[in-house]
Amino acid sequence: MSRIAQRFSDLKTNGRKALIPFVTAGDPNPGVTVPLLHAMVEAGADLLELGVPFSDPMAEGPVIQKACERALLHNTSLRDVLAMVKAFRQTDSETPVVLMGYMNPVEAMGYQSFAKAAVESGVDGLLTVDMPPEEAGDLVAALLEASIDPIFLLAPTTVDERIAKICADASGFVYYVSLKGVTGAANLDIAAVEHKVEQIRRHTDLPIGVGFGIRDAETAQRVAAVADGVVVGSAVVNCVAENADQPEKINEAVCSLLREMRQAMDD
């Protein structure tokens, strides 16, 4: 069983939902990332999403766009991100790590060499927001051969037929984008999310993570009530941004948010 499947299975046994924070690797500098990953686990994170910085992050709102820009000031590359995961794995062999980003850095590295290097570094899943299953045949094959879970997105506009097709290609978990918009948007409609999650469940037994627009403990709690996992991106990255000039305060800012969310979700 993959680390991701194992983690969701354990959570289910304990009646808990996954808290999945996202940070951009190398933001605001490469030295911050590995200690931050460990701190987030300490604060209650169950899975980690690590953003691969990209020059043209089309699906991101301003918060994560700026995080990419800060990371790219230090030329944080996909190879650097893999090295961070490898460093994280030195002392944490259990928490699943999913890379999230855009296709072009993976294209530039080549699917086979990426998959090989990723699994050697201890990466568990890959989610590229601009790679729908229609184009992903070769990538999925390379990932599965290296035992890396390809994670796909489902959106409010995804119709039943596509949900079925996407779930058939996915493994690990599926990620439901809770609103029409970019990351960090504010207009989350919980009833609509619940409705869509039920629709998705009719097509798959995979755990369903929900992300985009989860900004505080209250929304985390309400989304956790209807999904298997809660992905928190912009709210976490915002804590990093606010302390970009004093990186020693980043871990505490992020962790205090995560602890609030953890508590609300477990109540």
Next chain:
Amino acid sequence: MSKANLPDTNGHFGPYGGRFCAETLMEPLDELLEAYERLKHDADFQAEYDKDLAHYVGRPSPLYFAERWTEILGGAKVYLKREDLNHTGAHKINNTIGQALLAKYLGKTRIIAETGAGQHGVASATVAARLGLECVVYMGAEDVKRQALNVYRMKLLGAEVVSVTSGSKTLKDALNEAMRDWVTNVDNTFYIIGTVAGPHPYPMLVRDFQTVIGREAKRQILEAEGRLPDALVACVGGGSNAIGLFHPFIDDEAVALYGVEGGGDGIDTPRHAAPLCVGRPGVLHGNRTYLVEDENGQIIETHSVSAGLDYPGVGPEHAWLKDSGRANYVAATDTEALQAFHDLTRIEGIMPALESSHALAYAAKLAPQMDKDKIIIVNLSGRGDKDIHTVAGLEGITV
């Protein structure tokens, strides 16, 4: 097999093209494809489009024999396809008229567009004004500065111009921002992409709307010379004016095709906008194509004196035409383009856009190498009024 019958049903031109975008947009893109496939064969839609091209755009545009310039170059006869004479001053309107009609038939009330030089933004604002649609144009902050006249034109037309300050603050960032708007407002918004790039079906439908250039040119050159030309030359940023001219000639293998990229300071320097000449394949803005990128797959800031060519990607059909050997891709530097700008202005009394000046610069190299009975058609894709400030500034003159 014909090289002209692409893309396949999934939007692929060989290994290029396709649909690489956020899941939220997949269903709207399918709807657009379905609507387009239906309307393409709908007599009423086609009649309305043709009528607009004739009476609003002013088509057909002339095919002009540049007699004096030909004589000075001393080789092949050079004809200019006068897209600069279209309403709004460039080929861009051929496409915006078509897409605005699609928006109308789909019941969308708001249109968005990205723009580099401002020509596509102006063309979009123009058709929006005419159809009474709300219009938001995304433009890189750098381009807002260097194309102030077009910014004001768009505002006069009632459009909102959003200055994009992320990334390199140019066309690619404007495109990112337009995509973000579209994914947020997809229910009521139609995204008019200005070039033959983006996710399927955009590269196909923009091409189809622009092929009016090549169809007319073919008919006109047969009338004027009784035969097909030996070479076609067009500038390539995203590549819409070039594919519009080339496409109807793709199966005429004897006609050589030359796409001219923005060479900036030279393609052997880091400052250029020439993905087909020196880039490599990757994925950006919804399609797989040649890109200007670094070894880690990050997109590199491009440079061209012409804002309309200042783009790190290129339409996927051009990538395919390059690999298949059907078309040749070359570059003209800023200096060469400026020289051509001055030459055509002084010799023919036609002031070309800096984008089109790149095509003219290459034609000026090509013509003298060809016999006098050979024929070249250059796509004069836009007029140069918008560039007067840029040219004056480069020459230290305050207008």
